[in-house]
Amino acid sequence: MGKFGLSLEQELESLGRKAAAGGIARRFAEDEGRFDALSFRLDDLLLDLSKCALGRDDLDALIRFARSQALEERRDAMFDGAPINATEGRAVLHVALRAEPADGYAVNGSSVGEEVEAVLSAMSGFCEGVRSGSIASSSGARFTDVVNIGIGGSDLGPVMVALALSPYHDGPRTHFVSNVDGAHIADTLKGLDPATTLFVVASKTFTTIETMTNAQTARRFIADALGEAAVGAHFCAVSTALDKVSAFGIGQERTFGFWDWVGGRYSVWSAIGLPVMLAIGPQRFREFLAGARALDRHFREAPLEKNLPVLLGLAGWWHRVAQGYPSRAVIPYDQRLSRLPAYLQQLDMESNGKHVGLDGARVSTPTGPLVWGEPGTNGQHAFFQLLHQGTDIVPVEFIVAANGHEDGLKEHQDLLLANCLAQSEALMKGRTLEEARRQLLDAGRSPDEAERIAPHREFSGDRPSITILYDRLTPFALGRLVALYEHRVFVEAQLFGINAFDQWGVELGKELATGLLPVVRGEETPEGRDASTRGLVRAIATMRS
Numbered sequence: 001m002g003k004f005g006l007s008l009e010q011e012l013e014s015l016g017r018k019a020a021a022g023g024i025a026r027r028f029a030e031d032e033g034r035f036d037a038l039s040f041r042l043d044d045l046l047l048d049l050s051k052c053a054l055g056r057d058d059l060d061a062l063i064r065f066a067r068s069q070a071l072e073e074r075r076d077a078m079f080d081g082a083p084i085n086a087t088e089g090r091a092v093l094h095v096a097l098r099a100e101p102a103d104g105y106a107v108n109g110s111s112v113g114e115e116v117e118a119v120l121s122a123m124s125g126f127c128e129g130v131r132s133g134s135i136a137s138s139s140g141a142r143f144t145d146v147v148n149i150g151i152g153g154s155d156l157g158p159v160m161v162a163l164a165l166s167p168y169h170d171g172p173r174t175h176f177v178s179n180v181d182g183a184h185i186a187d188t189l190k191g192l193d194p195a196t197t198l199f200v201v202a203s204k205t206f207t208t209i210e211t212m213t214n215a216q217t218a219r220r221f222i223a224d225a226l227g228e229a230a231v232g233a234h235f236c237a238v239s240t241a242l243d244k245v246s247a248f249g250i251g252q253e254r255t256f257g258f259w260d261w262v263g264g265r266y267s268v269w270s271a272i273g274l275p276v277m278l279a280i281g282p283q284r285f286r287e288f289l290a291g292a293r294a295l296d297r298h299f300r301e302a303p304l305e306k307n308l309p310v311l312l313g314l315a316g317w318w319h320r321v322a323q324g325y326p327s328r329a330v331i332p333y334d335q336r337l338s339r340l341p342a343y344l345q346q347l348d349m350e351s352n353g354k355h356v357g358l359d360g361a362r363v364s365t366p367t368g369p370l371v372w373g374e375p376g377t378n379g380q381h382a383f384f385q386l387l388h389q390g391t392d393i394v395p396v397e398f399i400v401a402a403n404g405h406e407d408g409l410k411e412h413q414d415l416l417l418a419n420c421l422a423q424s425e426a427l428m429k430g431r432t433l434e435e436a437r438r439q440l441l442d443a444g445r446s447p448d449e450a451e452r453i454a455p456h457r458e459f460s461g462d463r464p465s466i467t468i469l470y471d472r473l474t475p476f477a478l479g480r481l482v483a484l485y486e487h488r489v490f491v492e493a494q495l496f497g498i499n500a501f502d503q504w505g506v507e508l509g510k511e512l513a514t515g516l517l518p519v520v521r522g523e524e525t526p527e528g529r530d531a532s533t534r535g536l537v538r539a540i541a542t543m544r545s
């Protein structure tokens with residue numbers, strides 16, 4: 001208990017409200033050293049928290065809170081392979097996927113380094129074979145296109161990373177099919193030649209209905225065009241359920257495994273990254289892993305006061321719980337990170353969208369926020385109006401590289417950077433009514449008109465944002481960035497007191513869909529269901545051709 005008989009958490013909530021009311025712009029005027037005090041670095045990776053309504057004392061109190069929540073002990077338990085995913089009785093060791101064997105990660109006392117390395121080398125051999133043409137299609141042709149079939153964690157990671165690292169692509173083109181909507185696979189296959197297309201069926205459980213349905217359709221695509229005998233040469237698989245892969249008819253030598261201690265949304269570092277490795281090659285893929293490893297070491301070793309994922313997590317908790325903001329926007333000023341917000345939605349919302357704590361009781365504070373976003377500058381011309389002048393405050397996370405890959409297009413990067421900096425400055429500084437009035441008068445408007453329009457052109461300012469900056473989006477930098485967000489989610493989960501590693505909330509819809517399939521097909525009546533579902537089923541039946 002603190003000095004007023006309040007828990008540290010309650011004290012922080014009151015500090016948070018006070019800090020929000022105290023604004024942000026004012027703090028810069030009062031404290032020249034604010035940027036230096038509230039920006040943090042790991043090599044070229046810079047995390048700027050100075051444009052948040054957060055004082056140095058607040059940050060100290062937040063760090064005390066993190067310690068009181070046993071953050072360091074929980075972090076160490078994760079790295080030690082303890083079964084911290086308590087509702088599923090599993091270890092959480094995606095960090096082992098990007099480790100060096102010497103890091104010595106183990107689950108239940110058994111070292112996992114060798115197995116991880118064995119799968120990585122098998123993937124590398126397969127990818128080199130496909131990329132060089134020595135592993136070829138049924139007709140002996142080199143594969144030109146790879147289609148990954150998976151959903152959720154078996155899709156979003158590879159999609160996001162493949163796009164982000166497109167300057168490094170020198171292998172076959174990659175495509176991704178996830179939705180069970182037949183339009184997705186139909187549109188993808190339309191432009192592809194079955195004779196030179198390789199499918200990767202990616203599913204941790206190998207039971208996910210969307211993936212299995214799309215995989216069967218892909219199988220028919222090959223069998224119809226090239227004959228049944230060709231199927232084996234055009235498929236490979238990634239899964240933890242090796243028996244189910246073999247029942248599907250994919251050979252062992254083309255199956256890449258991973259383990260139940262890797263959560264789906266944390267699996268892009270595993271064999272789930274196969275389409276990425278096919279596109280950029282094993283060496284670049286290892287650089288991506290190395291970036292994540294650098295961040296893992298930092299998370300494990302740096303003091304909390306300088307620890308980037310800890311600080312990002314504390315700022316997230318501050319915004320969500322102490323200041324009560326229900327959502328956060330992630331805005332990469334990088335077109336190639338356009339799938340990062342979708343990736344982070346699964347990472348964050350499937351992990352921290354929970355209302356029951358580790359102790360089994362309902363939590364007493366809000367948990368994970370709604371995460372959303374689109375790349376800048378496009379977002380500026382769409383939803384930034386609400387960010388600047390809407391009635392809700394949405395903390396924004398700007399992500400940007402100092403340098404692009406397009407050496408001949410430097411003026412684009414200059415504009416991109418200027419826009420990114422301008423948005424966080426505008427959110428923080430705003431524009432007063434008086435400034436708005438003055439601008440209108442200076443532009444030749446009459447005093448009456450200036451009076452009428454000025455309130456619409458006033459910006460409250462004091463809207464929080466975080467900026468994450470790095471040199472260039474290389475495989476290493478991307479690995480580090482994704483690991484930063486993974487550990488941030490972990491940190492927030494400890495502060496919320498929840499388990500970030502299960503996802504029971506997605507089960508109910510899946511179960512009901514299974515039950516509704518015969519009803520939609522007309523094989524069972526909708527009787528006994530609620531009136532809305534009955535009505536919709538009947539309406540669908542009248543429209544089905």
Ligand code: F6P
Binds near residue numbers: 152203207350506
């Ligand atoms: O929808 C829930 C979920 O289990 C995710 O957690 C997972 O990433 C996705 O489905 C796909 O699962 P799988 O890889 O087993 O097909």
